[in-house]
Amino acid sequence: MEFTLYDYALSGNCYKVRLFASILGVNYEKISVEFHPAAEHKSETMLQISPAGTLPILTVGEMVLSETQAMLFWMAKTYDRSGAWWPNNYDPMAQAMVLQWLGFSGDLTATIGQARLNSLFQTPIDRAKVVKCSVTALRRLEAHLTEQSFEQKKFITGVFPTIADLACFPYVALSGDVGTDPGLEHDSYPAIRNWIYEIKSLPGFIPMPGIFEMHQLKDHEADPTIRQVPEG
Amino acid sequence: MMNPVERAKQDWYPIGIVSDPRRPKRYATRVLGKDIVLETKEEGSLSVSCGDESWEITEAYDHIWTSPSQNPKPLFSIPEENERDRRFVPCGVVHVRCSPLRAVENFLDIAHFPFVHTDVLGSEPHTEVAPYKVNIDETKDEVIATKVKFFQPQAAKSANEGIVTEYIYRVPAPMTAILYKTCPNRDDVLDIISLFVQPIDEDNCAVWPWMALYDDESSMADMVEFQQLIFLQDRNILENQIPKRLPIDPKMEIPTRADLTSVAYRRWLKKSGALYGALIQPAEQSAE
Numbered sequence: 001m002e003f004t005l006y007d008y009a010l011s012g013n014c015y016k017v018r019l020f021a022s023i024l025g026v027n028y029e030k031i032s033v034e035f036h037p038a039a040e041h042k043s044e045t046m047l048q049i050s051p052a053g054t055l056p057i058l059t060v061g062e063m064v065l066s067e068t069q070a071m072l073f074w075m076a077k078t079y080d081r082s083g084a085w086w087p088n089n090y091d092p093m094a095q096a097m098v099l100q101w102l103g104f105s106g107d108l109t110a111t112i113g114q115a116r117l118n119s120l121f122q123t124p125i126d127r128a129k130v131v132k133c134s135v136t137a138l139r140r141l142e143a144h145l146t147e148q149s150f151e152q153k154k155f156i157t158g159v160f161p162t163i164a165d166l167a168c169f170p171y172v173a174l175s176g177d178v179g180t181d182p183g184l185e186h187d188s189y190p191a192i193r194n195w196i197y198e199i200k201s202l203p204g205f206i207p208m209p210g211i212f213e214m215h216q217l218k219d220h221e222a223d224p225t226i227r228q229v230p231e232g
Numbered sequence: 233m234m235n236p237v238e239r240a241k242q243d244w245y246p247i248g249i250v251s252d253p254r255r256p257k258r259y260a261t262r263v264l265g266k267d268i269v270l271e272t273k274e275e276g277s278l279s280v281s282c283g284d285e286s287w288e289i290t291e292a293y294d295h296i297w298t299s300p301s302q303n304p305k306p307l308f309s310i311p312e313e314n315e316r317d318r319r320f321v322p323c324g325v326v327h328v329r330c331s332p333l334r335a336v337e338n339f340l341d342i343a344h345f346p347f348v349h350t351d352v353l354g355s356e357p358h359t360e361v362a363p364y365k366v367n368i369d370e371t372k373d374e375v376i377a378t379k380v381k382f383f384q385p386q387a388a389k390s391a392n393e394g395i396v397t398e399y400i401y402r403v404p405a406p407m408t409a410i411l412y413k414t415c416p417n418r419d420d421v422l423d424i425i426s427l428f429v430q431p432i433d434e435d436n437c438a439v440w441p442w443m444a445l446y447d448d449e450s451s452m453a454d455m456v457e458f459q460q461l462i463f464l465q466d467r468n469i470l471e472n473q474i475p476k477r478l479p480i481d482p483k484m485e486i487p488t489r490a491d492l493t494s495v496a497y498r499r500w501l502k503k504s505g506a507l508y509g510a511l512i513q514p515a516e517q518s519a520e
């Protein structure tokens with residue numbers, strides 16, 4: 001076992017680590033933490049492990065990480081022999097772009113991630129405001145991915161995926177969990193749809209609740225004109 | 233027949249978990265389209281108010297229940313709650329944009345397992361539901377389906393291999409479903425999983441799954457996670473069903489699947505006038 005992950009199956013942030021580990025083929029120890037309803041991540045025991053009081057937590061030896069961006073970076077540097085997931089070509093600009101979009105992934109947690117927790121568990125938030133910011137974030141990514149596509153770049157920072165793609169992917173893919181508010185549906189974002197398709201095609205891709213594998217796609221997702229589920 | 237709202241007011245509805253570290257002192261929620269507040273006093277006592285009305289309140293099966301009626305029907309019984317070796321697992325709440333009756337109906341329908349809970353509660357090609365019996369227990373006024381057998385790759389957190397699982401379903405109240413299923417590591421007892429449904433209004437519900445399991449191995453977090461994973465898969469399906477309300481008139485059905493329990497459930501709802509969240513006049517609800 002290479003590291004320990006304190007995990008919650010429904011968390012998009014935890015899924016980033018599970019997904020990257022699967023892509024890299026790394027074995028790790030998974031400890032489930034009852035985020036809901038027990039709020040076990042805020043318990044004395046868990047706060048002693050990570051005072052941040054959030055999930056996921058990645059530990060290896062003395063190191064304790066509570067930020068997914070740091071986890072993805074550490075995993076890339078430790079296990080990725082291709083050197084593609086964290087651009088390893090000593091090009092400061094390429095690295096800066098990855099950091100830029102890793103930062104954006106934090107905005108996605110704060111917008112779509114929060115709105116989704118509210119939809120699932122009714123956590124108290126200013127829903128209208130958070131949904132509005134979620135839509136703004138999606139539009140920003142759509143505009144960026146559209147520009148990338150003009151240069152035949154399928155991913156956020158270039159022709160290959162990096163940890164920035166993995167960091168942004170979960171909450172973008174999960175925006176449908178939030179609700180049917182206008183601007184959250186993937187139908188309105190062709191570049192995002194293509195990008196989701198590319199990520200789902202990566203070797204080692206794994207699903208999570210709300211994010212299906214390609215062959216599992218429900219009819220209504222494969223073809224947005226079909227929305228009827230057979231009755232009876 | 234009594235109007236659907238008046239009928240619905242006679243039942244108890246879950247609105248919280250008794251020991252929830254996160255519930256605010258004044259917790260606002262909705263039941264049957266009404267805004268209510270669950271207040272937890274300093275000394276721990278609980279009360280529910282709706283405007284200047286105060287609603288009945290009780291605690292059972294790790295949950296807090298309320299009813300708008302001064303004289304509600306008795307809360308259903310789950311005698312196994314006295315078996316002290318069971319692990320009692322409240323699984324939290326998940327909000328779903330569908331009728332409360334839809335959530336119950338989906339829970340009763342075993343035929344969706346291979347397609348929705350693939351490789352966990354069902355798998356292809358084992359999609360056949362063997363013939364089984366459904367009855368209405370007239371004395372208890374419950375729907376009961378017995379001896380539903382199904383092959384499951386992973387019947388519970390505690391299952392190490394695929395097993396043929398036997399199910400018994402009980403619907404003791406319009407918005408409650410309880411199932412008894414084979415316990416993967418013991419043949420002398422059955423595990424219990426129930427769905428307690430809070431009707432937010434006719435098109436929205438909050439689902440509180442609760443389990444009473446024989447499992448000495450799994451952590452609480454593992455058991456809760458297993459159930460939440462499954463329920464999130466259901467949520468995806470439920471939110472895409474059209475119409476949002478449960479069609480009750482059998483003529484509206486296009487029976488495509490073996491779905492005896494669901495049919496019995498709908499008949500029982502119709503007979504008892506429990507039509508809050510049901511679609512009775514199809515012309516009035518247009519597709520979204």
Ligand SMILES: N[C@@H](CCC(=O)N[C@@H](CS)C(=O)NCC(=O)O)C(=O)O
Pocket residue numbers: 011012013014041053054055056066067068069109
């Ligand atoms: N900055 C952290 C945030 C992680 C996060 O927000 N995790 C959520 C679950 S997905 C959480 O634990 N929230 C609890 C809280 O914020 O109190 C990261 O990127 O990993």
Ligand SMILES: [Fe+2]
Pocket residue numbers: 338339344348349462465466
């Ligand atoms: Fe299901």
